[in-house]
Amino acid sequence: MSTEKQKFNSEFEALIELGQRVKSYFYIEMCDPYGGQYGYLASLSEDEWDDEDRENAGEYEKLKIQVEDLRNELSKLGSVSAVYQTFYTQGFRLVSAIAPERASDFEGLYKRKSGGLKGLEDYTISDGFRRIQRYDEVYSPKTALGLIQSQIDILIAIRDSLGSSLFEIEQTLRMDLFDTEIEGARHLKSRGHLRAAGALLGVILEGHLKSVSQQHGFVTRKKAASIADYNEFLKAEELIDTVGWR
Structure with missing residues (x-):
């Protein structure tokens, strides 16, 4: 475990x-x-x-x-x-x-x-x-x-x-999707589409920070939290250091 x-x-x-x-x-x-x-x-x-x-x-x-x-x-x-x-x-x-x-x-x-x-x-x-x-x-x-x-x-x-196979499958699918999206950003960069690659990476980063924050109890009254909100929460919970926060 x-x-x-x-x-x-x-x-x-x-x-x-x-x-x-x-x-x-x-x-x-x-x-x-x-x-x-x-x-x-x-x-x-x-x-x-x-x-x-x-x-x-x-x-x-x-x-x-x-x-x-x-x-x-x-x-x-x-x-x-x-x-x-x-x-x-x-x-x-x-x-x-x-x-x-x-x-x-x-x-x-x-x-x-x-x-x-x-x-x-x-x-x-x-x-x-x-x-x-x-x-x-x-x-x-x-x-x-x-x-x-x-x-x-x-x-x-x-x-x-938490120990069920369905929970494990969900986590595996999430990681597979994460890897696929990163590969897509790399492909855009290699073709010279830097802005599009950056935008996709921003979405990927936001999704990852959201997932990690929610796993550690993140709750907000905002309709849509931002990367900055997740970043501040993770720093406050001491899950990332100052260098990572910046």
Whole structure:
């Protein structure tokens, strides 16, 4: 396995683990970790408890200890919102770099691009953080748990595709095309078409810098990034030195 693939695998594993912790953290902080199962005990005095109630009370006390222990452990990472934002930001950058066709899916689980919340299908993770719910519980913060899991599943699917034959074929075809384009520029130069050769090489260089930048998480709000944008990003990430940047 190449060093680059090892790096991506390591990053994906760390993100997937973080995603699972975020999901647990969200459930504790934004949902009812007790599932409403023991709420009735508060409406009764202990004298009114029967044997089943006493058994439930014992289970409730054990569960409260487990929940608090987990909450204390996860809170060391920061607030649940901050931890999710770390997961989302890193996840979105990796998805955009490796499988840009899935970036909109990953993003759409977090927030709506347009329109309002009309039904369950419109619910997003950001709605869960705002504790938005319907009185009949058609959707509630608990709905967001499945959406976070869907983001984790996207990362798992992309991670698994890194070692697939299709991924290898795509990389090979890209390199073959790159070599063919360079050969075309050489041919133009040999025929005296220097300007055309230079223009073709510019396109080749831009395509290469774009590919490398995206593999390392390049994201821009511009409609079309330029060679200068890629160059600045690669220098900022210390992937090229000052000589290469110039």
